[in-house]
Amino acid sequence: MERAAGEEEASPPRRRRGRPRVRTALASGVLLAAGGVAAVAAFGPGGDSGGGTAAALPPNTTKVSRQTLTDTLSEEGRLGYGPAHTALSQLRGTLTKLPDSGDQITRGHELYEVDGEPVVLMYGSKPSYRPLRIGDEGSDVKRFEANLRALGYDGFTVDDEYTDGTAAAVQEWQDDIGVPETGIVELGRVAYASGAVRVDSVAANPGEPAAPGKKVLSYTGTAKAVTVELDISDQRMAEKGAAVEVTLPGNEDVPAEIDDVTTVIEAGEQGEEPTTKVEVTAWLDSGEAKKAAAEYVLASVDVAFTAGERENVLTVPVAALVALSEGGFGVEVVKGGASSYVAVETGLFADGKVEISGPGIAEGTVVGVPK
DSSP states (O other): OOOOTTOOOOOOOOOOOOHHHHHHHHHHHHHHHHTTSOOOOOOOGGGOOTTOBOSSOOSEEEEOEEEEEEEEEEEEEEEESOOOEEEEOOSOEEEEEOOOTTOEEOTTSEEEEETTEEEEEEEOSSOOOSOBOTTOBSHHHHHHHHHHHHTTOOSSOOSSBOOHHHHHHHHHHHHHHTSOOOSSBOTTSEEEESSOEEEEEEOOOTTSEEOTTOEEEEEEESSOEEEEEEEGGGGGGOOTTOEEEEEOTTSOEEEEEEEEEEEEEEOOSTTOOOEEEEEEEEEOOSHHHHHHHTTOSSEEEEEEEEEEEEEEEEEEEGGGOEEOTTSSEEEEEEETTEEEEEEEEEEEEETTEEEEEOTTOOTTOEEEEOO
8 A cells, every 4th residue: 555645654563672571580590500400491582692683772781890709608507526326236135334425435445235244336337247256257357357456456467367366366355345255256246336436315224125226326426527408409519528617606717628418308397398408517627627616515607618619700690691592691782872692601600690701792891681
């Protein structure tokens, strides 16, 4: 249809930009992706992709800045003696003597007593599973002989063979601890732990029956440790061997190192789903940390984790990222009275900022951000 003279062509109505909705969804998705949980697939405003021209200038802008980006987290932890372990009886009889909570017991000493005879603590990573006698071979023989030698007994070779010499040393040891001198190590006469122990709690009373599998007590190590529970989304912070900083009740900061990371499933209350947590244990091994923590038995502390650090990198607020239709992320670069989308590579996410790099991205570059 022809227009009348002087009549102007009507412009189609300008489509409203969908930036706020896209950016809000994107910001949430990026944060999830940074935590290793999920990623977001979205299109840039107006369907533009990397290198496309925006339909209108963004509502707000910020400048690309250069800084050191550190991914840190501070959480409350518990100062104590680390995870508790359970000591189970392997003997039948009657419990006749038990230690008190807080008692510290070292190699060769009595852990508890059955029928008036001691169950002796020795050091090792695995429990006993059989009696030991002449002719037996295996790593359990070597483990027991190593403890016997550490206690000062000799006349045998520390190896995986239980010989006449081993039996003679065992008889001497049995005489010293006050049990029949049979030369045979009775199953249950020795309780193994990784080192010296501190009795955490006692689960029985003198006079109760002892039987294989009965819980007698729980114990921890004797060194101080900090235990922290993290949300599963913060698992990246919990890397074994990583350094952490512990702030003690007197506001004194001491170094520690993550020793153990365990996934723990906590049962929910009635009607609630169970939750998954990451339990982190850091031992206060250094002389400085031991001295500072010595006056505290149990206490609440703050623990600072660092998952990553990038020095002298270009950063923008996470909210400045847009998802490009062809994949990946970009930013809306504003120059003069126009803007365009530029693809970027992302690096470390931390404290609401993200490391970026790409052609045309430099310190001071103006980029769009939502209101």
